[in-house]
Amino acid sequence: MKILVCITNVPDTTARISFTDNDTKLNKNGVQFIIGPYDDYALARGVELKEQYSGSLTVLHIGEADAEPQIRKALAIGADDAIRVNAEPQDSYFAAAQIAHIASQGTYDLILMGRESIDYNSGVVHGLVGEMLGIPSYSPVMKLDIDGNNATITREIDGGKEVLKAPLPLVLGCQEPIAEWKIPNMRGIMTARTKPLNVVEPVSVDDMTAPQTYKLPAPKGACRMIPASEAETLIKLLQTEAKVL
Amino acid sequence: MSVLIYVELDNGSIKKTSLEAVAYGAKVAEKTGGQAVVLALGKAENTALEIAGQYGAAKVLHAAAAELEHENSLAYANALVQAATQEGSKIIILSKSGLGDAMAARAAAKLKAGIVSGVTALPETDGGFKVTRSIFTGKAFATTEIRSDIKVLVVRKNAIELDEAGLTGGNAAVEAFQPTLRDSDFTASVVSVEKADSELSLTEAEIIVSGGRGMKGPEHWQPLIDLAKALGAATGCSKPVSDLDWRPHHEHIGQTGIKVAPSLYIACGISGAIQHLAGVNGSKCIVVINKDPEAPFFKAADYGIVGDVFEILPKLTEAAKSLK
Ligand SMILES: Cc1cc2nc3c(=O)[nH]c(=O)nc-3n(C[C@H](O)[C@H](O)[C@H](O)COP(=O)(O)OP(=O)(O)OC[C@H]3O[C@@H](n4cnc5c(N)ncnc54)[C@H](O)[C@@H]3O)c2cc1C
Numbered sequence: 001m002k003i004l005v006c007i008t009n010v011p012d013t014t015a016r017i018s019f020t021d022n023d024t025k026l027n028k029n030g031v032q033f034i035i036g037p038y039d040d041y042a043l044a045r046g047v048e049l050k051e052q053y054s055g056s057l058t059v060l061h062i063g064e065a066d067a068e069p070q071i072r073k074a075l076a077i078g079a080d081d082a083i084r085v086n087a088e089p090q091d092s093y094f095a096a097a098q099i100a101h102i103a104s105q106g107t108y109d110l111i112l113m114g115r116e117s118i119d120y121n122s123g124v125v126h127g128l129v130g131e132m133l134g135i136p137s138y139s140p141v142m143k144l145d146i147d148g149n150n151a152t153i154t155r156e157i158d159g160g161k162e163v164l165k166a167p168l169p170l171v172l173g174c175q176e177p178i179a180e181w182k183i184p185n186m187r188g189i190m191t192a193r194t195k196p197l198n199v200v201e202p203v204s205v206d207d208m209t210a211p212q213t214y215k216l217p218a219p220k221g222a223c224r225m226i227p228a229s230e231a232e233t234l235i236k237l238l239q240t241e242a243k244v245l
Numbered sequence: 246m247s248v249l250i251y252v253e254l255d256n257g258s259i260k261k262t263s264l265e266a267v268a269y270g271a272k273v274a275e276k277t278g279g280q281a282v283v284l285a286l287g288k289a290e291n292t293a294l295e296i297a298g299q300y301g302a303a304k305v306l307h308a309a310a311a312e313l314e315h316e317n318s319l320a321y322a323n324a325l326v327q328a329a330t331q332e333g334s335k336i337i338i339l340s341k342s343g344l345g346d347a348m349a350a351r352a353a354a355k356l357k358a359g360i361v362s363g364v365t366a367l368p369e370t371d372g373g374f375k376v377t378r379s380i381f382t383g384k385a386f387a388t389t390e391i392r393s394d395i396k397v398l399v400v401r402k403n404a405i406e407l408d409e410a411g412l413t414g415g416n417a418a419v420e421a422f423q424p425t426l427r428d429s430d431f432t433a434s435v436v437s438v439e440k441a442d443s444e445l446s447l448t449e450a451e452i453i454v455s456g457g458r459g460m461k462g463p464e465h466w467q468p469l470i471d472l473a474k475a476l477g478a479a480t481g482c483s484k485p486v487s488d489l490d491w492r493p494h495h496e497h498i499g500q501t502g503i504k505v506a507p508s509l510y511i512a513c514g515i516s517g518a519i520q521h522l523a524g525v526n527g528s529k530c531i532v533v534i535n536k537d538p539e540a541p542f543f544k545a546a547d548y549g550i551v552g553d554v555f556e557i558l559p560k561l562t563e564a565a566k567s568l569k
Contacts (some may be wrong), residue, residue, distance in 0.1 A: 210373070223533070
């Protein structure tokens with residue numbers, strides 16, 4: 001069982017977001033970075049499967065060197081080695097093309113990642129990678145078990161879930177409750193220091209998009225408070241003032 | 246040149262978010278000079294599909310092959326690519342959902358198209374094709390210029406106001422469409438499908454009544470459900486509530502759950518942690534009921550009531566019932 005887990009390096013969920021350089025760059029000042037929460041689920045399940053089947057797990061990140069603490073954390077959690085593609089992806093297509101390139105050089109049974117990154121929330125990289133490699137992709141996966149050459153997958157669908165049985169190899173976008181997030185232990189942290197982290201240069205990809213510009217939403221107006229004793233008047237206000245009923 | 250819009254069906258009817266996508270696509274077609282063509286996959290009556298015309302579609306391609314009856318993002322993406330090729334479509338539009346993203350991604354890779362998901366407004370087309378989308382789970386927006394010849398957009402709910410679209414069109418002609426299906430898209434077998442009996446899905450709902458840990462336990466949910474019923478709303482919850490199994494996982498709203506964008510979101514006993522707000526900040530109007538006046542959710546709310554949910558919910562339900 002050879003597993004590739006792709007991780008993003010993203011601002012912590014509680015981070016205040018602001019931009020610099022004329023709204024063309026994220027202001028990283030004072031922002032704590034973490035492994036994308038969905039990627040963290042993918043990694044946790046990947047590590048469990050690797051241990052269960054005595055397989056191997058490579059963690060892959062497309063991005064700059066400042067992600068290395070997060071990559072080391074993934075190694076401490078249980079990845080055997082890591083690859084960093086040294087480029088800041090401009091869009092999903094670029095990131096997917098890099099992942100597909102790395103994946104095509106190994107014979108991975110499973111390519112796991114989060115259902116979406118929490119910075120750009122696109123949720124399209126697994127589908128792009130799947131098509132680029134010519135193999136099926138499924139998301140969001142809430143449960144994953146392997147039996148020989150087949151995976152049994154529970155996927156969330158609109159208002160419910162679906163269970164699929166599909167032959168490997170597969171690209172999967174993961175979410176809870178596929179596994180519990182893992183916290184590295186001391187031994188993991190020590191061994192992670194000596195595990196290989198290979199830095200490779202990106203393959204060239206046609207630009208699909210131009211560099212983007214950012215903006216913050218308009219500030220929210222004040223909240224109108226209604227006394228609890230007159231709670232029922234809220235319904236009228238929603239109808240006549242807010243016009244949402 | 247045409248704009249191709251994929252519409253999702255629910256029991257043979259076009260979903261509301263998909264009708265929004267049609268109206269959006271028709272506006273884009275108007276701006277870029279072309280017609281809006283709709284693709285529908287799976288069983289549906291012509292009468293249920295031709296209404297896409299009222300939202301601006303010129304025609305509807307309908308593939309009703311039995312193999313396409315069950316949702317299959319791989320086969321669907323392949324059909325979408327074939328429809329785009331047949332129609333010479335340079336812009337492809339889908340509505341944001343797990344299926345929409347999956348199809349859009351596979352189609353974009355196949356067509357070597359730039360893809361932007363989470364689009365919140367109509368594109369700017371003077372000097373390049375620029376779209377704005379929601380990023381950082383609603384904390385910011387990014388504007389991206391797509392440079393590829395073919396462009397794939399996945400649009401969020403409320404990216405266009407349906408009344409702003411002015412539903413002037415008549416019915417659209419429905420044409421049979423027969424994509425070539427590939428075995429490689431059908432290697433997975435479906436073991437089971439489980440759908441909640443609640444008719445209203447959270448992503449489609451116009452009104453959502455949502456409960457947090459302040460609801461105290463699953464046995465206390467009835468007052469919330471009563472208000473939801475009276476308003477014709479769907480029910481949602483915070484993450485700890487689904488983690489504790491008080492409510493099913495598919496009701497979990499927030500950063501790590503479903504992102505919703507209803508007209509009205511009523512939060513009952515939810516503190517308003519940033520990860521929860523991330524899932525609801527696309528809502529037009531937010532009402533917060535919390536006994537703690539310092540609850541952070543009030544800062545994100547349009548209307549607030551400080552008080553005990555169990556006293557307030559029945560009052561609201563009564564008032565909602567007398568609306569009709
Ligand atoms: C990486 C990460 C991702 C996360 N993702 C999500 C997510 O997707 N969605 C999500 O919801 N959370 C998420 N969380 C958890 C989030 O941080 C909060 O812990 C959670 O939203 C709190 O849920 P709550 O408001 O229901 O509970 P609490 O924070 O316990 O709040 C309960 C509220 O109920 C009020 N209350 C109590 N009794 C009453 C009463 N009788 N009447 C009125 N009000 C009452 C209290 O004043 C309080 O404000 C995430 C956390 C992390 C770290």
